Amino acid sequence: MTVRIPLALPYFDASEQEAIAGVITSGWVTQGRVVADFEGGVASYVGAASAVATSSCTTAIHLALVLSGIGEGDEVIVPSLTYIATANPIVYQKAVPVFADIDLLTYNLDAVKVEEKITTRTKAIIVVHQFGLSADLDALFALADQYHLVVIQDGACALGAEYKGRKIGSMGDLVCLSFHPRKIITTGEGGMILTNNPVLADKARVLRSHGASISDLERHTAGCVLFEKYEELGYNYRLTDVQAAMGLMQLRKIDDILCKRRTLARRYNELLRDIPGITPPYEPTYATHNYQSYCERLSEDCPVSRTTVMEKMLEFGIATRPGCMAIHQEPFYRRLAGRIHLPLTEKAADSTILLPLFPSMTSEMQDEVVERLRHIVRGG
Numbered sequence: 075m076t077v078r079i080p081l082a083l084p085y086f087d088a089s090e091q092e093a094i095a096g097v098i099t100s101g102w103v104t105q106g107r108v109v110a111d112f113e114g115g116v117a118s119y120v121g122a123a124s125a126v127a128t129s130s131c132t133t134a135i136h137l138a139l140v141l142s143g144i145g146e147g148d149e150v151i152v153p154s155l156t157y158i159a160t161a162n163p164i165v166y167q168k169a170v171p172v173f174a175d176i177d178l179l180t181y182n183l184d185a186v187k188v189e190e191k192i193t194t195r196t197k198a199i200i201v202v203h204q205f206g207l208s209a210d211l212d213a214l215f216a217l218a219d220q221y222h223l224v225v226i227q228d229g230a231c232a233l234g235a236e237y238k239g240r241k242i243g244s245m246g247d248l249v250c251l252s253f254h255p256r257k258i259i260t261t262g263e264g265g266m267i268l269t270n271n272p273v274l275a276d277k278a279r280v281l282r283s284h285g286a287s288i289s290d291l292e293r294h295t296a297g298c299v300l301f302e303k304y305e306e307l308g309y310n311y312r313l314t315d316v317q318a319a320m321g322l323m324q325l326r327k328i329d330d331i332l333c334k335r336r337t338l339a340r341r342y343n344e345l346l347r348d349i350p351g352i353t354p355p356y357e358p359t360y361a362t363h364n365y366q367s368y369c370e371r372l373s374e375d376c377p378v379s380r381t382t383v384m385e386k387m388l389e390f391g392i393a394t395r396p397g398c399m400a401i402h403q404e405p406f407y408r409r410l411a412g413r414i415h416l417p418l419t420e421k422a423a424d425s426t427i428l429l430p431l432f433p434s435m436t437s438e439m440q441d442e443v444v445e446r447l448r449h450i451v452r453g454g
């Protein structure tokens with residue numbers, strides 16, 4: 075079956091190609107000058123003091139854990155209803171992921187459930203802004219203050235999303251972004267740490283580049299001979315200038331991208347409202363969704379299973395995806411953490427569907443998605 079309406083599609087024009095060609099022909103492929111421009115652009119867009127680009131959000135989260143001193147035996151509370159990349163870096167550090175349940179309305183961590191999981195070994199919470207909807211940060215920051223925990227935000231999906239009128243990335247000290255093609259803007263692969271702490275930013279820059287005390291950019295712009303030192307174990311988690319050139323052009327379009335996504339999502343909300351058995355996404359008053367994903371849920375009384383809905387949609391050439399995985403049910407984490415039960419996470423993992431949503435989607439495509447869905451969930 076050929077897919078006529080994909081789930082997601084990056085929003086490119088000729089500018090990305092021109093910018094990449096410009097980097098290549100200038101000979102500045104690895105020195106980090108364009109990376110620094112891209113970092114400055116994202117930091118000023120969200121209102122963060124500093125930004126450090128990385129090769130992915132996964133590597134950004136890993137660095138955030140290293141920067142927070144998380145190591146062997148430390149417990150890190152994390153949602154299970156998220157992409158597996160939120161939890162894997164905890165295991166890289168030989169620390170222990172402790173899964174907490176979510177709020178079924180927002181699909182984000184529930185502060186009450188998080189508090190139940192805090193022990194004397196708890197060092198950090200990784201807060202995910204799932205599908206581009208901000209978690210209730212005030213409640214989670216208050217809890218972290220009370221128990222002296224580090225808060226790392228996985229904002230992979232949350233560029234442009236807001237909490238109480240402020241953009242994600244402007245609040246807190248370690249916010250990680252992704253520029254994978256499925257996210258709001260893309261560099262192919264890529265990530266970033268946003269921070270308001272200049273010491274953390276400097277340390278992150280050193281750690282992402284093998285632990286070298288002097289970066290390539292500093293050496294190339296110094297005008298004198300510099301010798302670097304390696305004080306700590308570092309990584310090669312750099313973004314390249316070629317990727318950053320693409321990111322800068324994507325960043326120019328971000329307001330247009332967000333406006334198109336929000337317009338389409340609100341239209342879905344209207345169109346889906348009268349289909350019984352379907353719960354559209356929820357937007358609490360404290361948050362402005364960016365609709366990185368449009369996630370709807372099938373209710374228990376829906377006469378057809380989620381698998382049937384997805385298969386029948388695909389027969390009509392419409393791509394869908396399960397809303398989100400539950401990490402604790404994957405074999406690797408079952409072996410690591412044993413069998414645990416998170417009722418709301420499991421319910422969300424089993425009953426949510428992502429519908430196609432991308433900036434160049436037309437209202438005709440959207441009408442077709444909704445009409446097919448209406449027909450299928452009626453049992454047709």
Ligand SMILES: *Cc1c(COP(=O)(O)O)cnc(C)c1O
Pocket residue numbers: 129130131132133156157159160202204228230231251252253254264265
């Ligand atoms: C996409 C995603 C990641 C991983 O991002 P990469 O840049 O691919 O490493 C992590 N967490 C969440 C919530 C994501 O959606």
